[in-house]
Amino acid sequence: MMLGEITLGHYLALSTLLFLVGLAGVLLRRSLLIVMMSLELLLNAANLALVAAARFKGIPDPQVAVFFVITVAAAEVAVGLAILVAIFRLKKTTSAEDFASLKF
Amino acid sequence: MIAYAPYLILLLPLLAAVAIRLFLYPFPRIAVPVSVGACLGSFLGSLMLLNAGTPAGGMAAPAVPWIELAGLKAGFSLVADPLARLMTTTVTGVALLVHIYSLGYLAKDPCRSRFFAELSLFVFSMLGIVFADNLITMFIFWELVGLSSYLLIGFWHQRPAAGAAANKAFLVNRIGDFGFILGILGAWSLFGTISFADLPSRAASGAPFWAATAVGLGLLCGCLGKSAQLPLHVWLPDSMEGPTPVSSLLHAATMVVAGVYMLIRVLPILELSWVTMNTIAWIGAVMTLLPALIACQQNDIKRILAYSTLSEIAYMVMAVGLNIPGPGMYHLVTHAFFKCLLFLAAGSAIHGCHEEQDIWKMGGLRKRMPFTFLVTWVGTLALAAIPPFSGFWSKDAIFAATYDRPGLAACSMAAGFFTSFFMLRMILVAFGGKPRSEGATHAHEGPPAMVVPMLCLAVLSVLGGILPISDFLGMKPDHPHHAWTLWLSLLLAVAGFFPAYHLYQGAMQDPLRVPILQAKFYVDEFYQRGLVAMQDGLGRLADAFEGWVVRGFLVRGSGVAARVAGQGLRLVQCGQVQLYAAVFILGALGVVGWLLGRVSS
Amino acid sequence: MEQFFFWSLAVGLLAAATSVVTLRNPVTNAVCLVVTLVFQAALFITLEATFLAAVQVIVYAGAVMVLFLFVIMLLDVKAEARRPISWPKVAAVLVGAAAVVAGVPKLVAAFPAAREPLRWSAQSSTFGAKELGALLFTSYAPLFLATGVLLLVATIGVVVLCRRDPGS
Numbered sequence: 001m002m003l004g005e006i007t008l009g010h011y012l013a014l015s016t017l018l019f020l021v022g023l024a025g026v027l028l029r030r031s032l033l034i035v036m037m038s039l040e041l042l043l044n045a046a047n048l049a050l051v052a053a054a055r056f057k058g059i060p061d062p063q064v065a066v067f068f069v070i071t072v073a074a075a076e077v078a079v080g081l082a083i084l085v086a087i088f089r090l091k092k093t094t095s096a097e098d099f100a101s102l103k104f
Numbered sequence: 105m106i107a108y109a110p111y112l113i114l115l116l117p118l119l120a121a122v123a124i125r126l127f128l129y130p131f132p133r134i135a136v137p138v139s140v141g142a143c144l145g146s147f148l149g150s151l152m153l154l155n156a157g158t159p160a161g162g163m164a165a166p167a168v169p170w171i172e173l174a175g176l177k178a179g180f181s182l183v184a185d186p187l188a189r190l191m192t193t194t195v196t197g198v199a200l201l202v203h204i205y206s207l208g209y210l211a212k213d214p215c216r217s218r219f220f221a222e223l224s225l226f227v228f229s230m231l232g233i234v235f236a237d238n239l240i241t242m243f244i245f246w247e248l249v250g251l252s253s254y255l256l257i258g259f260w261h262q263r264p265a266a267g268a269a270a271n272k273a274f275l276v277n278r279i280g281d282f283g284f285i286l287g288i289l290g291a292w293s294l295f296g297t298i299s300f301a302d303l304p305s306r307a308a309s310g311a312p313f314w315a316a317t318a319v320g321l322g323l324l325c326g327c328l329g330k331s332a333q334l335p336l337h338v339w340l341p342d343s344m345e346g347p348t349p350v351s352s353l354l355h356a357a358t359m360v361v362a363g364v365y366m367l368i369r370v371l372p373i374l375e376l377s378w379v380t381m382n383t384i385a386w387i388g389a390v391m392t393l394l395p396a397l398i399a400c401q402q403n404d405i406k407r408i409l410a411y412s413t414l415s416e417i418a419y420m421v422m423a424v425g426l427n428i429p430g431p432g433m434y435h436l437v438t439h440a441f442f443k444c445l446l447f448l449a450a451g452s453a454i455h456g457c458h459e460e461q462d463i464w465k466m467g468g469l470r471k472r473m474p475f476t477f478l479v480t481w482v483g484t485l486a487l488a489a490i491p492p493f494s495g496f497w498s499k500d501a502i503f504a505a506t507y508d509r510p511g512l513a514a515c516s517m518a519a520g521f522f523t524s525f526f527m528l529r530m531i532l533v534a535f536g537g538k539p540r541s542e543g544a545t546h547a548h549e550g551p552p553a554m555v556v557p558m559l560c561l562a563v564l565s566v567l568g569g570i571l572p573i574s575d576f577l578g579m580k581p582d583h584p585h586h587a588w589t590l591w592l593s594l595l596l597a598v599a600g601f602f603p604a605y606h607l608y609q610g611a612m613q614d615p616l617r618v619p620i621l622q623a624k625f626y627v628d629e630f631y632q633r634g635l636v637a638m639q640d641g642l643g644r645l646a647d648a649f650e651g652w653v654v655r656g657f658l659v660r661g662s663g664v665a666a667r668v669a670g671q672g673l674r675l676v677q678c679g680q681v682q683l684y685a686a687v688f689i690l691g692a693l694g695v696v697g698w699l700l701g702r703v704s705s
Numbered sequence: 706m707e708q709f710f711f712w713s714l715a716v717g718l719l720a721a722a723t724s725v726v727t728l729r730n731p732v733t734n735a736v737c738l739v740v741t742l743v744f745q746a747a748l749f750i751t752l753e754a755t756f757l758a759a760v761q762v763i764v765y766a767g768a769v770m771v772l773f774l775f776v777i778m779l780l781d782v783k784a785e786a787r788r789p790i791s792w793p794k795v796a797a798v799l800v801g802a803a804a805v806v807a808g809v810p811k812l813v814a815a816f817p818a819a820r821e822p823l824r825w826s827a828q829s830s831t832f833g834a835k836e837l838g839a840l841l842f843t844s845y846a847p848l849f850l851a852t853g854v855l856l857l858v859a860t861i862g863v864v865v866l867c868r869r870d871p872g873s
Contacts, residue, residue, distance in 0.1 A: 006707045009754070009810075014715045016809050018722055024798065025726035033731050033782060035682070037738050039712045040765075041722050044745050048762075055752040055823055060832040064840050065787065066757055067656050070764055071852050075859035077769050082866040083873030088780050100679030704815060 011052035019045035032087075032094045036080050042075045109156075110182040113149040113192060114231045116142040119222035124217055132217045139220035140203045143227055147196040153184060154193045171240065178298060184236035186577050187433065191234045191365060194437050195358045197226045198444050199256050201557035202353040205448050208553030210350055211457060219259055219347070226252035228352060233362050239288045239298040242366065242655040245329065246284070249359050250277050256354060257346040269342040276339040280329015287322025291373060292321055300369050307372040316373065320380030323370050324387075324608055327641035331363030331417050338628055340414060344406040348451030351406055356413045356447050357440040364420040368429040375427065385425025389512040391418030394625065399526040401621035403614070404461045405450045408530050412487060413443055422516060423502045426509070430577055431501035438494040442486035445561035449480040453534060454552055456547035462536040464613065465541035471606055472547040475555060477535045479562045484531060486565040488524040488597050494568030496594075503593045507586040517593045524600025533609040539610070707823070714865050717746040731777045735770060742766040753831045754824070 018041060025038025047066045054062035088094055118570045121143035167181035203223065210216045223673040229252055232245030250273075258270030284503050292298050294315055307316075327333065332340035343355050354360070367374065367384070374380050400412035423432030454461055456473050470477045482623035486493035489500065499520070508512035539545040549555065607615050623629065721741040725734050742765045749758035813819050841849050 005822035006711045007820050007822050009750075009813045009816070010711060011717075011823070012816070012819055013813045014718070014748075016812065017719060017805070020805050021719065021722045021726055024801075025688060026792075027682055027689070027805050028798075029726065031731065033773070033780075034734055036727070037725055037734055040738060040769070041725065041741065044742065044765075047757075048745060048748060051749055051752045051754045051757060052823075054754065054832070056818065056821065060836050060840055063754055063757055063832055063837055064845055066754075067760065067837065068845075068848065068852060070760060072855065074764060074769055075856055076831060077772055078863050079859050079866070081772060082821070082863040085776060085779065086866050094780065096681055097744070099681065102677055103679030103855065340770075700815065 008056045009029045011051055015049040015052070018048065025095055030095045030097055032084055035096065036077065036084070038079070039080075040073065043069055072076055107184075109149050109153045110184050110188075110192075110235050113146045113153070113196070114182065114228065114235055116145045116149075117224040117227040117231070121221045121228060124221040124355060129217050129221075132214075135217040136207065136220050138225045140200075140207065140386050142224055143196065143200045143203045145596050146227065146231065147193075147200045147355050149192040150196045154189050159415065160336050163376060166278060167237075168369065168405045176292060176298070178238050180237040180238045180241060184235070184299060187365075187368065188234050190433065190437065190573065190576060194440050195230050195234060196227070198357045198440050199223075199230075199353055199560075201560055202349045202357075202444065202448070205352075205451070205554050205557040206347075206349040208551040209451060210347065211553075216257070217376070219256075221256045222252055222259070223350075223353070226256065226359070230358050230362065233365065239291060239370075242369070243281075243288060246250050246326070246362065246366075247606045249354075250281070250330075252273065253343070253354050253359055254276075257343045258352040259347055259350065260345070266345040266656045269345040269408050271338075273330040273339040273343050277329045280336050281401060282326070283322045283325020284329070285326075285584050287319050287324075287326065290315070290319035290322055291370070295373075297458065301573070303370065304626055306371040306550055307376060311376055313377060316376035317379045318657065320374045320377050320655055322374065324384060326379065327421070328387070328463030329363070330366075331360050332414055333363070333418060333421055334387055334394070334442055334625070337381065337391070337395070337414055338631065341410045341624070344404070344410050347407065348454060350448060350449030352451065353412070355410065357444040358461075360413065360417055361436050361440070364417065364424060364432060367421070367424045368432060371424065371427070371429055374424070374605050380415060381425050381427060381588075383425070385422050385509070388418045388420075388422025388425050389515035391415065392422065392516045393522070396519040396522035396526065398621050398624050400522055400529065401614075401616065401618050402526075403464055405453065405463050405466070405530060405534060406446075406447070406461055408463070408526060409443070409446055409450055412446075412526070414525060416443065416487070418519075419499060419502055422512060423505070424432035426505045426512070428502065428504075429504065430573070431498060433577060434501055434571075434573040435495075435498035435578070437571065437573055438486070438498040438565070441561055442483045442493075442495055442565040445479055445558060445565050446483035446487065448554070448561065449476050449483060449560050452558065453474045453480075453547070455550050455554070457541070457543040458546070460543045461539060462556065463530055466534040466539075466547075467537045468535070468544060470535040472544075473535075475558070479558045480531060480535065482562045482565050484527040486568075488600070489593065490522060490597060491594070492566075492569060494565050494571075499635055500590055503589040504586055507589050509656075513589065513592075517596050519595055521596040521600040524597050525604045527606035528601050528606045533603065533611065536608075537610055537612070588687065707751070710747075714744055714748050714751065718748065731775070731782050735773050736778060738773070739766050739770050744772070755831060756834045789810055 016100030022038045026039065027044060029035055029038065039092055047069055050062040050066050050069075054060060054066075084094060087099070091098060117139075120139045124135040124138060128138060149501045167179035170180040171178040187391045203220070206216075206219065210219055213219065226249060229245050229248035233242055233249060236242035236245060254274045257273055258266050261268045261270075288298060291303070294311050295303060297303060297306055338354060339358065345352050346355070374384065395411040395414035395418070399408045399415070401413060416435070420432045420435050420439070423429065423435065451471065453466060453469055453476055456469065456476070457466055460466060466680070482493070486495040489496040491497075502515065503516065506516065514566045539547075620626070718741060721737050721744055724737040725741060728734050728737065742761060746758040746761040746766070749755075750763060
């Protein structure tokens with residue numbers, strides 16, 4: 001497998017691994033900035049799988065989906081960072097641990 | 105052209121009612137003449153219709169298609185056969201006189217726009233019943249007269265008694281109407297038609313005896329409610345809380361006889377079962393006697409007349425039960441004249457005595473209101489069936505049919521005796537002797553608007569006997585007259601005057617005290633104790649069910665359950681957004697795992 | 706060729722991604738993320754998605770990352786203080802990673818299509834701006850419009866969120 005031909009499975013496996021790395025970042029890092037970066041990794045992992053699928057099937061539609069994902073990701077980053085800035089103004093910190101006002 | 109006359113007659117009062125309600129309400133000076141004018145128009149139309157010859161094949165106004173279901177076809181059509189024409193003329197004629205009378209009676213009432221609007225609505229509804237050519241249409245107008253009766257009884261809604269009486273009338277009528285609609289559905293399923301034109305031929309082809317009996321009794325139920333017969337008679341005396349013109353028009357002359365009119369319409373169905381016919385005849389016979397007894401001990405002038413109305417309607421019901429619709433209709437028409445007259449005269453006396461209704465607080469009106477006194481006597485003689493007044497001829501025709509039914513004859517002739525008794529008692533107490541209250545001392549005759557209608561009705565009450573009503577209707581020939589029924593009934597009617605004269609001439613208080621009659625045979629008490637108590641018990645049971653099971657357990661219980669669950673789940677909240685994310689991921693992984701498991705298997 | 710590019714890019718991608726997640730200084734993290742995105746773009750090229758590769762570099766590595774850097778500078782976020790290493794956590798992560806490395810090939814192998822080789826130029830399936838544009842403005846036109854609305858809403862939202870109260 002290592003030295004064999006590159007298959008769709010290779011790309012899917014890479015996508016999965018990238019996703020898991022991003023997931024670990026989302027779950028384990030305290031800084032909300034890093035968490036948002038890890039979220040970008042998650043989206044990219046999905047994009048990679050989509051593009052591989054488009055290549056495999058020979059159709060352009062998944063690539064359009066990737067296009068939309070990138071657009072939405074841009075919007076998400078903008079809003080997310082704006083929230084982050086607002087929160088920072090309020091609490092002077094970006095650590096996720098310090099935001100526990102939902103705790104009962 | 106004449107074919108459209110029924111529509112004109114029917115819709116004029118409706119137009120007046122709608123116009124008054126929508127536009128003319130604040131202007132009684134315009135609203136009242138509009139209502140009276142509409143009634144006059146209807147009356148003239150009725151006269152025209154009455155005089156028009158009957159073309160071959162009957163005469164029905166053009167139909168408007170309305171309900172057309174499989175097996176049920178009810179066009180909105182008006183029937184103008186002799187029966188309807190006679191009834192229309194009677195209704196509009198009496199209604200016109202009562203309208204005119206009301207001009208004087210309610211001249212100072214600030215709400216007279218409303219009164220006349222409701223009166224017009226009533227005339228419309230009543231004419232609807234008369235013209236209806238099928239049971240469904242009739243039922244709709246039947247309910248409409250119930251509504252206008254409710255509105256008019258409660259016209260003085262400031263009085264709690266009026267509101268209660270209106271409610272009572274409405275509710276008691278509901279019971280009868282329930283039976284009526286069952287009867288209509290029964291007739292439809294049994295004969296496949298609800299049209300009066302088709303019923304005789306369908307009924308003639310026969311039907312199962314007990315089914316026909318059930319249908320007939322159902323229809324009879326409607327009559328018992330509307331015409332206030334046993335056991336649903338309790339609302340009529342209470343309905344006297346309404347203004348006197350209302351009592352006169354609705355609760356004596358027209359509306360309450362709608363039940364009789366309906367019975368005559370469906371007579372082909374009733375005839376199928378001797379059980380139904382005998383039930384009707386016996387209810388009628390008993391109801392001639394009981395109210396006449398009760399009336400002997402009543403002190404409210406309008407209630408006395410109300411009980412006598414019950415008794416007189418019972419004569420018509422008995423006539424239907426004896427299968428002599430001609431005399432029944434005959435009595436209906438003459439009764440409309442003389443009973444309306446009596447009520448108007450009573451209203452005149454009440455008006456003259458400043459709204460005093462207790463005959464023991466009147467007295468001496470003979471001198472102060474001689475005209476009212478005179479017309480009361482005319483009405484009384486007609487009511488007591490003294491020749492040559494109109495009541496004699498119509499009642500005699502009914503008595504003649506009882507010649508081979510001694511039970512019925514005994515009841516109805518005894519009722520004649522008591523009728524004479526209580527009517528003379530009323531006259532002697534109210535009009536004779538000396539004034540017994542401040543109001544009676546200053547009594548005076550009403551304005552011409554009140555006098556003229558009474559005069560017209562008095563003339564009709566005297567001469568009504570010469571109307572060839574049975575011939576006009578073309579119904580079954582009357583029974584041959586039997587001398588003994590005539591003489592016996594006449595004898596009893598005259599005999600009733602003597603004890604009344606002896607007891608009440610110059611009496612200052614009632615020398616007779618019969619508790620059971622004063623309490624009206626305890627029927628109201630029986631309903632109160634039995635039915636109302638049972639209903640209250642059921643209500644309390646339902647309330648307890650609602651309170652404990654619905655409100656306590658289901659509503660509050662589910663609320664409490666949700667709150668407890670929420671309080672429990674709040675403990676899970678740690679506020680750490682990443683922990684939430686982890687849980688979310690685990691859930692997503694679970695879903696993915698489940699999908700993979702499904703794909704691989 | 707395919708093997709060389711794939712393996713080198715894959716290793717680079719994962720290494721950069723791991724640095725994004727593990728390093729402490731936010732500026733370094735951001736730069737590593739840029740590197741990750743560029744590697745991703747290169748992988749898109751190996752999959753013959755040239756237009757997307759360009760978009761990836763321009764929009765993501767360019768615009769989005771500039772946004773990140775702006776915010777980092779604006780907030781003046783310091784490197785996170787190093788915490789005492791929690792050995793159970795480390796052990797858990799290592800175990801998890803081992804399980805993942807062992808499990809992912811099996812997971813992927815569950816798809817029968819995963820064994821199909823992807824050779825360069827085996828099919829003529831290069832989709833450029835023309836093809837994607839044609840799709841975007843025909844079949845996906847409603848979605849495209851909706852995305853426009855979404856971006857507008859996001860812009861307004863950002864403005865509202867970051868506005869300082871005039872009073873304060």
